[in-house]
Amino acid sequence: MRKRSDEExxxxxxxxxxxxxxxxEKKQSKANMMPGPTSILFVLLGTTIVxxxxxxxxxxLTATPAGKILVFLVFFVLPVLCGFWGLNEHLERSKxxxxxxxxHIMQPYGESLYASDPTYIPAAHFQNHRIPPDEACYTCHTDxxxxxxxxxxxxxLRHIYMQYFGTPMNPxxxxxxxxxxxxxxxxxxxxxxxNDTHMALLDQIKSNQLSCVSSGCHDTIHNAAxxxxxxIWRPQE
Amino acid sequence: xxxGESKVSLSFRLSGILLVAGLCVEAxxxxxxxxxxxxxxxxxxxxxxxxxxxxxxxxxxxxxxxxNPNDTPSH
Numbered sequence: 194m195r196k197r198s199d200e201e202x203x204x205x206x207x208x209x210x211x212x213x214x215x216x217x218e219k220k221q222s223k224a225n226m227m228p229g230p231t232s233i234l235f236v237l238l239g240t241t242i243v244x245x246x247x248x249x250x251x252x253x254l255t256a257t258p259a260g261k262i263l264v265f266l267v268f269f270v271l272p273v274l275c276g277f278w279g280l281n282e283h284l285e286r287s288k289x290x291x292x293x294x295x296x297h298i299m300q301p302y303g304e305s306l307y308a309s310d311p312t313y314i315p316a317a318h319f320q321n322h323r324i325p326p327d328e329a330c331y332t333c334h335t336d337x338x339x340x341x342x343x344x345x346x347x348x349x350l351r352h353i354y355m356q357y358f359g360t361p362m363n364p365x366x367x368x369x370x371x372x373x374x375x376x377x378x379x380x381x382x383x384x385x386x387x388n389d390t391h392m393a394l395l396d397q398i399k400s401n402q403l404s405c406v407s408s409g410c411h412d413t414i415h416n417a418a419x420x421x422x423x424x425i426w427r428p429q430e
Numbered sequence: 431x432x433x434g435e436s437k438v439s440l441s442f443r444l445s446g447i448l449l450v451a452g453l454c455v456e457a458x459x460x461x462x463x464x465x466x467x468x469x470x471x472x473x474x475x476x477x478x479x480x481x482x483x484x485x486x487x488x489x490x491x492x493x494x495x496x497x498n499p500n501d502t503p504s505h
């Protein structure tokens with residue numbers, strides 16, 4: 194009985210979150226009507242496929258020197274270009290909020306972005322566009338250090354493996370304590386950060402002796418376990 | 431057409447088919463923002479593309495060696 198009510202709640206939550214994300218994507222697609230790199234990649238993919246089929250159907254093309262150059266372009270240069278461009282495109286897409294929240298286990302964390310409660314730090318950042326809403330997870334959970342993006346992407350591959358071939362940890366925990374560096378990446382030097390409390394503790398904050406999120410200062414983060422009891426903000430159409 | 435040339439032609443055609451399949455997988459995966467799309471691109475599309483390119487390069491080498499049988503290194 195309890196399992197069934199959990200499942201019903203999960204379906205309801207999923208519906209709410211998908212509606213919110215779709216609304217956000219529609220707004221974004223309206224704002225971005227210009228053909229982007231993805232459109233160019235699709236054209237390149239289509240052209241390469243057509244040229245490959247033409248060369249396969251007319252092998253006599255390979256007899257001339259110009260034909261040999263064409264074959265080299267179509268069989269080597271263009272596929273390699275398409276492959277690397279596609280990889281880059283997929284890596285860029287993996288930064289999207291919708292990508293992170295497509296796994297079921299992330300649903301409550303996605304819901305927490307819409308919590309109508311300013312003490313929820315991710316919600317305050319997401320709803321007020323202090324972070325890019327379409328890259329909300331990545332912006333706060335990337336590693337702002339050298340090779341940080343690669344580090345995070347490798348973690349992402351591990352998450353995909355655990356989601357589909359293993360057992361994801363429940364509740365989710367960070368690999369390491371949250372580093373103040375990720376907060377200071379944006380907040381350091383900001384006028385709103387320059388208050389007496391922050392300035393008095395700046396050295397401890399910078400050295401991670403005092404955590405921004407777990408020292409009692411800004412400690413309501415996703416709070417996924419309690420998100421079912423929080424009022425949800427719905428963006429205006 | 432001798433046996434060497436037919437082998438070259440076969441590997442050339444096979445590499446073309448692998449490349450078309452890999453590019454089709456890539457095109458389909460790019461329509462979807464989801465971890466499975468990334469996996470499909472990386473595991474299926476990537477393997478097909480890599481196999482196609484490597485087979486094409488090996489068919490070039492095969493073609494070179496079959497068209498120049500006297501080019502064997504001297505000892």
